[in-house]
Structures are given as structure tokens and as C-alpha cells.
Amino acid sequence: MTKTLVTAIIAALTMIGGARPARAESLSLLNVSYDPTRELWRDINSKFIPAYQKSTGTTLDIKQSHGGSGTQARAVIDGLEADVVTLAMWPDTDAIRKAGLIDAGWDKAFPHNSSPYTSTIVFVVRKGNPKNIKDWSDIVKPGVEIVTPNPKTSGNGKFSFLAAWGSVTERGGSEAEALAFVTKLYAQIPVLDLGARGSTTTFVQRKIGDVHLTWENEAHLEVDEAGGAVEIVYPPISVLAEPPVAIVDANVKRKGTAAAAKAYLDFLYTKDGQEIIAKHYFRPIDAAVFAAHTATFPDIKRFPVTAIARSWDDAYDKYFGDGKIFDSFYKPKK
Amino acid sequence: MRIALVAFTILVMGVLIVIPLVNVFYQALAGGGGVYWRNLVADADTRHSIYLTLIVAPLAVAANVVFGVAAAWAIARFRFPGRTLLTAFIDLPFAVSPVVVGLFLVLIFGLQGFLGPWLRAHDIKVIFAIPGLVLATAFVTFPVVARELIPVMEAIGADEEVAAVSLGARGWQMFSRVTLPNIKWGLLYGIILCNARAMGEFGAVAVVSGRISGQTDTMPLRVEKLFQEYNMPGAFAVASVLASLAVVTLLVKTGLEWKTRSDLAAAARETARGKT
Incomplete structure (x- = not known):
């Protein structure tokens, strides 16, 4: 009995070890x-x-x-x-x-x-665009709920933030105006998920939110999966990823x-x-x-991250570093 | 009052446990039995996750049986300094978040960790491979077997073992002929519980797995992955296998609980008779 058990364990271990390409x-x-x-x-x-x-x-x-x-x-x-x-x-x-x-x-x-x-960040809205969302300024109107992942943990989240910021500063706004805009934006997010797929589930399956800020490819996948219950809106300006x-x-x-x-x-x-x-x-x-494929990819103005920061390292530190811009206004909901 | 309490309990059980459980099976089987079967066996990555869980869980259980019996014996049979502390430490994995357990392992075995560079130099893989999965699972399920055995061994007492030794039994003889038969139901109960917990482990395993499809994804990780890939029938099919396991565990556990209780009662009766 004991012997068979030992043999079996050794056999199992050898099998595991033998998985390398020979x-x-x-x-x-x-x-x-x-x-x-x-x-x-x-x-x-x-x-x-x-x-x-x-x-x-x-x-x-x-x-x-x-x-x-x-x-x-x-x-x-x-x-x-x-x-x-x-x-x-x-x-x-x-x-x-x-x-x-x-x-x-x-x-x-x-x-x-x-x-x-x-790639870039686009809007996904409910069918028929009931809240009439066309540009960045529309998503912070009173009563619009926004879904996008946490910039601290997610690439999608970071690019959503940078796109929102640049939508102000790349059109002549000041940094103070950009800060006011993102402060308003993040106050209208009911759930800040950890990753891109988590946000998609929140928006499509749990049906939370009026607009989802997401990757362009994820938006298309979402439209396919939701079977026409949602649609894509291209803002006139977004970030170049x-x-x-x-x-x-x-x-x-x-x-x-x-x-x-x-x-x-x-x-x-x-x-x-x-x-x-x-x-x-x-x-x-x-x-x-x-x-x-130009029909699939509408021509919108896309600004690189280096337009709103000196370099990627600088952008990371300036916007998402501990105690920096994102931390300065975002307070997690209790 | 009693009726109200019973009704409340049943309501909560129904909403929190029964309905979701039934829903898992309903969703899994929504496309019919054939689709259900294909969801389980047609996808190589799903097949591999089942196979991997069937390797990792038994290895973790085997490790915990050895440890659990040794620990329970030490605690139930001997009085030594630090015994209370040891008993408390056995429970530690229950108190620590599984994610933290995963991070422990990364800090020890990770490439930036304590042993990582040495392991890499000797081409030994621990985390992001099967040994890491086994370690994480074993760590999280550490207390289960020992916790089951300690009360059983304390209730049974050392009398029979002392008698065996006085009649000339060697240590191993005493263990296999006297101790093991006495604790077998408690041990089996611990193994089943440990196995159920091991197969379902997510948090610690998620940290050390590296999430490689068809290589280091166990069943619970596979469920998450399928769910995120919008493959609901696939996710629910794998989830239903895990849920079935839970139901089987529950049935066997109830049976064994009944068995251990009557064994303990018999042992208690016998002790009582011996004293009069």
C-alpha cells in the first residue's frame, strides 16, 4: 500500500518534470x-x-x-x-x-x-445614445454615469485618464481646467474596476453606467457581445496609444x-x-x-502622451505617482 | 418565534446558496448536454486545467496529511514548551488572506526574491510552475487536516497506544495498528475537506500561477478566464464541475460526521465503562 503510493507520487513528479521539450x-x-x-x-x-x-x-x-x-x-x-x-x-x-x-x-x-x-480610447454608450454623448464635455453632464478602470492598476484606466486630460489641454485649455474636468469625471464613476475586462463586465453584463471609456478594440468586441444593445461613439479627440x-x-x-x-x-x-x-x-x-480598413477606423485627432508630459516616465510620475495629480483629487468611495 | 427564525434561515440559505448553485448548473446546461460536454472536453486549455487541478490538489493533500498527522500527534499526545503557540500557528493560514500567501511565495522564490536567483541558476522552477501551485495550495489548506485530527486524538486518549507500547509494539506498529484505525474517519474527513478546499483555491494560486493558458491555469483560474472571454457556457461548465465537487464533499462529509460522532460516543462510553 505505502509502496504503491510512493511509486505513484514519484511517477507523478517525474511526469511533471518531463514536460520540458526534449x-x-x-x-x-x-x-x-x-x-x-x-x-x-x-x-x-x-x-x-x-x-x-x-x-x-x-x-x-x-x-x-x-x-x-x-x-x-x-x-x-x-x-x-x-x-x-x-x-x-x-x-x-x-x-x-x-x-x-x-x-x-x-x-x-x-x-x-x-x-x-x-489604438485609442473611445466611448461606448447605450443603444440610441440616450444621453446624447458626442464629446468629452458631454460625459461630465449631471446624471451621466461613467465606467472605466482604475488608472492606478490598469492600462485602459491610465489611457482613459490621459485622454480626458488631453481633451482639455490639447484644445487650448489650461492645466487647471483639465484638473477641474477630471475631478468632475472621476466623481461620476460608480465603480472603478481593476482591469479593462472587469469594466466591460460592469458595463455590459451588470448594465451599470451610461458611457464606458475603453480601448477601441474592446469597444468593438463589446458591441459584438452585447448584440446591438450598445454602440460606439468616437470623440473628436483622444489619446494615441x-x-x-x-x-x-x-x-x-x-x-x-x-x-x-x-x-x-x-x-x-x-x-x-x-x-x-x-x-x-x-x-x-x-x-x-x-x-x-479606413472604414473601420474613423479619423480622429490623436495626441501622443508626450504632448501632455515630457516623457512616459514623467507622465507616470506627474499623473499617477503617489500623492500626485490623480491622488490629489480622487477619494475612493466608502 | 422558532418558526420565524427557521423561515429566516431557510430564506437566507435559499437566496445566498441554493439559488446561485442551481443557477450554475442551469447556465452550464442551458445549451443541452452535448454542448455542456464539449465545453468541458473540446477546449485543450480547459482540459489541461482539469488535469492540472487533479495533480495539484492531491499533492497538496498528501503533504498536508503527513503534516497534519504529525502536528496533531505532537499536540494531542505531548506537552512541550510552545505548544499553545504552535496550535495558534497552525491556524495562521486560515487567518491570512490567500493573496498574501501568494506574495510570501513570490518574495521567497521570485527572481527578485530570497531564493529566486539560486533556483534560476540551477534551472529549478518553483513559482509560475507546478511546485509553486502545490506550495500555495498546501499552505492555504495547511490547518484543515490537523484541525480535524486534534480533537479526535484528544477524545480517544493515549490509553490504547500506551497499552500497545507496553505489549512491545514498536513506534510504527503502534501507529499503523492502533492510532491509524482509531483516527481513520477523522482523517478521511480531513482529507475530503482539504481536497475540496485545495481544488477551489483561487487567491494564492492566482498570484503564483503566471496565468499561462494550458500550462499553469487551474480550474478556478480557468473559470475566471473563460468568464472574461465572454464564454459564459464554458465558464459555467467548469464552474459546475467545481460545484459538483462541493456537493459530493458535502454529502460525504455529512456521512463521515455522523460516523465520527458515533465513534467518539462509543469511545466515550467505553472510557466511562472502564472507570466504573
Whole structure:
């Protein structure tokens, strides 16, 4: 009895230990990404894996991990063995560089500042737009409830804040006016969720709120899922988000996956990759592919984060640092 | 008054427990049995999460059986300095938030942590892999087995063990022939409870899992993921498996509770007879 039990435990442990790839012609990659890109990467992987096998003979097994962008960066820093990171924003990826796992200059390693696509923050409203929301000033009217995640924990939350701020300062308003605007805005948020998907659930399933500030791709997904109960409104101005991709150099060196990881990220810049990106409502950077999808992507004015801060590090500190602008006016509801 | 109290309890139970439980099964089976089955087995990531839970939970339970029996024995049979403190420490995992338990592990085994760099240099994976999941689960369910055994062992007393030793039994003989048969129902009860808790563990596991689909997602993590991917039938199908497990646990637990109680009563009767 005891002997069988011991044998069984040893067998189980060996099985677990034996899960590593044994042969050279099969490799395993781990892509650590943020919340709203699950469907995108699933699609990319299903196209990239056969293409890579055809050209190199190597069979790839690509695993995905998704969560809040900041949380995911933290996990990689703590030892999650990502081969590539495809996070929501520059500072999260750069935090991994600061921990010594990514080489300096990563944001120039791939074209377009290592961002294969761009995105922005848009409004999602209830069907028929009953509160008549067209511009940023409309969402802070009395009686309008806003849903968006917490800027402290979420990439979506940060970009929503920056978009709201810039909607004032990029149209000639002063910083004092911007502060007054966001103070009003965050007072009208009944639930501040931790991540993008949490907010989507709040808005669509729990039917809380009149307007949802969210990623453009998430907005489209939401319209599909809600079956026409909600619709997208494009504000005339919003923020330009450029989610970057990077190879985690320390990990690929250990695992011997550098070539495959590079090919994987290079694939995003090919015509096929850009088409998949556009299909999932992320804005492709390839001019020809973008031109073929202009109907999907209305032309709105998008300002970069560097327009309202000196750099990303500065923006992080100025707006979201402890005791800085966001903390100065936001008091959590009790 | 009594009727009002009973009615109130039933109402609260119905609203908080029965209706949500029934709803899980209703939602899971809304598309029919075939769809339900496909939701469970057609998706490789879901299949893997079930398989992973079936590996992680038994390993955590096995660890806790060894620890629980040892701890219960030490506490019930011996008087030593720090005994009260030890008893209090056993309960610690119940008092600490599971998320904090996960962070403990990250601080110890994470790449920036205490042992992380050494583990990485020797190519040993703990967090973001199965050992981390087992550790997190075992830590959170630590007290369950010991808590079940201590009162049983205290109630039964050491008389039979002393008798066995005086008749020449060696330590292991005494344990397997006398102690184990006496505590077997309590132990089984602890194992079942521990297993149920281990399979459902979310907080601590979420921190150390790394959330890799098809690799480190256990069933509770998979439920969350499917839910967030708008796959309601899939999420409810996996949730229903976890809920079924809870129902089975409840039934077995009730049966065993009845059994232990009558065993304890019998033991008490016997002690009483011995004294007269």
C-alpha cells in the first residue's frame, strides 16, 4: 500500500518534470500580454505557427498569459519566463528592462518604436445614445454615469485618464481646467474596476453606467457581445496609444529561443500580421493595410502622451505617482 | 418565534446558496448536454486545467496529511514548551488572506526574491510552475487536516497506544495498528475537506500561477478566464464541475460526521465503562 503510493507520487513528479521539450525541432514560447489582446494573439499564433514550421522546420508551441499590464510586468520581473512581452504601454515593458531582463534600446529593436499597432480610447454608450454623448464635455453632464478602470492598476484606466486630460489641454485649455474636468469625471464613476475586462463586465453584463471609456478594440468586441444593445461613439479627440512589443533577452538566451521570438515579433509587421491586427480592431501601422480598413477606423485627432508630459516616465510620475495629480483629487468611495 | 427564525434561515440559505448553485448548473446546461460536454472536453486549455487541478490538489493533500498527522500527534499526545503557540500557528493560514500567501511565495522564490536567483541558476522552477501551485495550495489548506485530527486524538486518549507500547509494539506498529484505525474517519474527513478546499483555491494560486493558458491555469483560474472571454457556457461548465465537487464533499462529509460522532460516543462510553 505505502509502496504503491510512493511509486505513484514519484511517477507523478517525474511526469511533471518531463514536460520540458526534449528535441531541438520543437520549441515553446511564452507570450506575456495584457488583458484585451487574447483573441488577437490566438489568431496570430494560429497563422504564425504553421508559417514558421514551413520556413524553418521547427514546431512551435506558443503559450499565452493575460492580465493587467502592470501585474504582468511584475510577474515577468519576478521570474515568469516570458520569451516576449506585448504589454499595454511603454513604462511596463521598460520596468522589465530596469530589472535587467530586457536589453537597453528595446524600443528601437522593431520598426515604429517597437509598436506594431496603435489604438485609442473611445466611448461606448447605450443603444440610441440616450444621453446624447458626442464629446468629452458631454460625459461630465449631471446624471451621466461613467465606467472605466482604475488608472492606478490598469492600462485602459491610465489611457482613459490621459485622454480626458488631453481633451482639455490639447484644445487650448489650461492645466487647471483639465484638473477641474477630471475631478468632475472621476466623481461620476460608480465603480472603478481593476482591469479593462472587469469594466466591460460592469458595463455590459451588470448594465451599470451610461458611457464606458475603453480601448477601441474592446469597444468593438463589446458591441459584438452585447448584440446591438450598445454602440460606439468616437470623440473628436483622444489619446494615441502605442502598445510596444519586446523580446525578453535574459529569458530567450537561457532557453535558446531568440531566433523564434524574433521571427514571432517580426511576423506582426508582415502584411498577414497587419491584416490580423486590423481584423481585431487594432490600428495597423502599415499604410497599405490601414488604407484598406479606413472604414473601420474613423479619423480622429490623436495626441501622443508626450504632448501632455515630457516623457512616459514623467507622465507616470506627474499623473499617477503617489500623492500626485490623480491622488490629489480622487477619494475612493466608502 | 422558532418558526420565524427557521423561515429566516431557510430564506437566507435559499437566496445566498441554493439559488446561485442551481443557477450554475442551469447556465452550464442551458445549451443541452452535448454542448455542456464539449465545453468541458473540446477546449485543450480547459482540459489541461482539469488535469492540472487533479495533480495539484492531491499533492497538496498528501503533504498536508503527513503534516497534519504529525502536528496533531505532537499536540494531542505531548506537552512541550510552545505548544499553545504552535496550535495558534497552525491556524495562521486560515487567518491570512490567500493573496498574501501568494506574495510570501513570490518574495521567497521570485527572481527578485530570497531564493529566486539560486533556483534560476540551477534551472529549478518553483513559482509560475507546478511546485509553486502545490506550495500555495498546501499552505492555504495547511490547518484543515490537523484541525480535524486534534480533537479526535484528544477524545480517544493515549490509553490504547500506551497499552500497545507496553505489549512491545514498536513506534510504527503502534501507529499503523492502533492510532491509524482509531483516527481513520477523522482523517478521511480531513482529507475530503482539504481536497475540496485545495481544488477551489483561487487567491494564492492566482498570484503564483503566471496565468499561462494550458500550462499553469487551474480550474478556478480557468473559470475566471473563460468568464472574461465572454464564454459564459464554458465558464459555467467548469464552474459546475467545481460545484459538483462541493456537493459530493458535502454529502460525504455529512456521512463521515455522523460516523465520527458515533465513534467518539462509543469511545466515550467505553472510557466511562472502564472507570466504573
